[in-house]
Amino acid sequence: MGILSWRNLVAGLSAMATLSAAALPASADEWRTTSSLIAENAETAPFERYPYVNPDAPKGGTLNSTAFGTFDSFNPFIIRGTPAAGITQVWETLMEQSPDEAGTSHALIAEAFKYPDDYSSATYRLSKDARWHDGTPITAEDVIWSLNVLKEISPQYSGYFANVKEAVALNDHEVEFRFDQTGNRELPHIMGDLYVLPKHWWEGENAKGQKRDIRNPTLEPPLGSGPYKVKSFSPGNRVVYERVKDYWGEKIPVNIGRNNFDELVYTYFQDDNAAFVAFTKGGIEDVRRELSTRRWAVEYKFPAFERGDVIKREFQQGGVQQMQAFVFNMRLPRFQDRRIRKALTLAYNFEEQNRLQFFGMNKRLSSYWENSELASRGLPEGKELEILEPFRKDLPPELFIEEFKLPVFDSRTAERDNLREAVKLFDEAGWAIKDGRMVNKQTGEQFKIEFLGGSPTSEVIAGGLIQTLRRLGIDASLRIVDTSQYVQRYQAFEFEAITAGFPQSESPGNEQRDYWSSKAADSPGSRNVPGIKNPVVDALIDKIIYAKDREELVAATRALDRVLLWNYYAIPQYYQPTMRFAFWNKFGIPEQQPRYIGVDLMSWWVIPQREAAIEESIEVEAGK
Incomplete structure (x- = not known):
């Protein structure tokens, strides 16, 4: 779960979803100050602080950091513009996602929440101490306005909170979120991820008497409620x-x-x-x-x-290691053939790159949920097999009888075998090598791939693969653009190939729609970078969202992981x-x-x- 990255997360993780502090299962009338989807009934002591912090740490000094490219906006909730680094620290969410426990959230703007046994709604009670930097109290009206406007302007929020039918103020400090379904055990919890914005400020006027509009970029320092606020800035520089x-x-x-x-x-x-x-x-x-x-x-x-x-x-x-991968834009016809994508995967020599460029210090990724119980492994069995069985005719046959393994380049023989298999797959898909060029058998057009990069580091990441593709007769190249253009093209899906990251949590849920759903494929700014449109994937996302318990969630996630891997939607790279x-x-x-x-x-x-x-x-x- 999670829309924007946790506001203090230096590693770029999207720590999502939430864990429970109730000693026993709570009734619909019992308020909770901490929530859980992983260990709902775990007995825990009242949360007083994170166990790793120094409660007597002194205040003072400066933390200097660098950012890349430029910025032209203090509005991170829209696609237009490039938001300033660190800007989300100005605002707060209803609950704070824990950096210490997978999927845990604790009280922040909301001091407590509750929900009924059928998960049809969730009520959040705001702290009466919570206020904006101008001294104005944070109210239920701010929460409702934030939900509605963010669903309107943000592709991520519109998917993440798609099943929130309405939000109703019970009083100034209580908001009830009503859902259009029951049985989605995640929904009451993920409401804590909602950023709360000041309605009175965004609907007011700036110093020039101009009406503000949250739908547009702005360089006016925004009003927030968090521990930091904008002090000064030089547009694009600092x-x-x-x-x-x-x-x-x-x-x-x-x-x-x-x-x-x-x-x-x-x-x-x-x-x-x-x-x-x-x-x-x-x-x-x-x-x-x-x-x-x-x-x-x-x-x-x-x-x-x-x-x-x-x-x-x-x-x-x-926690889960972020999938970093080469992604080919399936909105373009030449990447829609699974055989082509598998052939491109066979061309990536990770072992040589790791030895020559990374001093053997990186490890290969082989799952979208690497380093967790959610990663698929071996052959599908038990509940996972039960989930996959109805889709058997729409899935690659080998998914059920072979363990998924990425190609290994550990010898000259292995290299020749991998590239020979890649050429064979291209041939089956209607392409052949003629005069050193991989060309379409019917049109004579050479197969072309342009990788898009945002910094010279892209040469290190993609250089080896590009050289191998050229050996196969493919017109492969790298185009490096400035950061602002890179972000805009990435969000608009204006690329042929790119390196993308897919951060996940140990409690996946609604955010999977933004990653892989058919609807998200056509939504600029979504995280469905490859452009996946697969009814089986859509169905498995629902299996995750409506999982009745942790066992079913793990099985459904492994099934989705396996389907993503066997369809070769991306070429997994590496992690540290x-x-x-x-x-x-x-x-x-x-x-x-x-x-x-x-x-x-x-x-x-x-x-x-x-x-x-x-x-x-x-x-x-x-x-x-």
């Missing part, structure tokens, strides 16, 4: 957020020991190489998640690192088994970090003496 000194929610459990920095600064760069150089000099980026294995292995030799001002540290990955961070040694860091997301930067704090010493070192180095 944005600074300041901690709200009288933040209403500072002492509620989810915020204890967190949000410790006085300022959050984001500076924009056009590519990662320039950002890394800036990091080595200091003062621009304080904490860097290093995604380049080559850089991690051989490029940390600069003066600040050698004198101990910069530290490298690996953190354990938690640990989270690699480098940071300037000015921080206090809790001994433990959250189990689920691995790193929570908002639980760190600045040690003034170290910060001052590092700033002095930077000045000395710059003066040399």
Whole structure:
């Protein structure tokens, strides 16, 4: 579950869905302060704070970060415009998704919620302390307006909350969400993921007397309710957020020991190489998640690192590993043939790329729910087989009799076999190699693929595959565009091939419609990047959404995973088994970090003496 990324999630995870704090199954009249879909009846103590935080962490200092490309809007809820980095920290959701437990949410704007046994509705009770930065209380009217307008303007929200028939204010601080169905056990919980926006501000006028419109981009700093607000900005170059000194929610459990920095600064760069150089000099980026294995292995030799001002540290990955994959746009006829997609998969030599470019430090992805019980494995059996059986005639026959395995390039023989099989599949699909070119047997047109990239890193990711495709006679190329154009083309599905990410949670649900449904395939801004239109996939999504219990949810998710893999909708790439961070040694860091997301930067704090010493070192180095 989850619409926008959790507001403090540094790894880009979409931690979704929610876990229970009730010692016993709650009745329809029992208010809950924490919710669960994974362990609804688990006995837990009252939630007081996250166990990994330092409740006495001091406030102060600055967290400097980098962002890429540019920005031209403080409105992240629409497709138009490029929103500023960090902007979602200005607002809050009804519940806070936990960084520590898979699928857990705790009270935030809503202090509690309840729902009936048939899951036909959910009632959320707002904290009477919750208020906007201008001092105005947050009310049920704000919640209802937010739901309605976000469903209207956001493709993601319109799908995620599609089954919410109406929201009704029972009083100023209670909202009842009524659903158009019963039996969807996820719906009452995911209402906690709703961002609440200030109706009075968005329907008001700006300083120039112009009426605001949430349907359009804006560079007017927005009114929020969260721990930070926009302090200053330079359009496209830099944005600074300041901690709200009288933040209403500072002492509620989810915020204890967190949000410790006085300022959050984001500076924009056009590519990662320039950002890394800036990091080595200091003062621009304080904490860097290093995604380049080559850089991690051989490029940390600069003066600040050698004198101990910069530290490298690996953190354990938690939860589902994000699927990162090459995606071919099936809205284009030449990628609609499964044989073509399988042939392209056979051309990807991960082993060589990992050895030559990644120092053997990456692992191959083989599931959309890697590193979880939701990943398909072996042959379908038990409840999963029972779910798949009615669709047997519409599925690849090998799905039922073979374990899904990606091609392995561990020898010259394996390489020849994989590429020979790829050529055979192209031939079956109506393509043949003539004069060194893979051409259509009827038209003579050469098979062409243009990969779209947003930075020079795209050359590292796609370069090896492009070279192999050229060996097969395919006209393969890479086009790198600026970040703004890349985002716009990505959202509008204006590409032939691209690298896409599909973050998942351990409790999938309504958001699967946005990822894979036939309807989402034609909705710009949806996460159905490949353009999947498959009735079986649509049916399996419903199986997930209407799962009666955890066992059925796991089986349905494995079935969907298996169908996605065997249809070769994407070529799985790789992931890093640990989270690699480098940071300037000015921080206090809790001994433990959250189990689920691995790193929570908002639980760190600045040690003034170290910060001052590092700033002095930077000045000395710059003066040399």
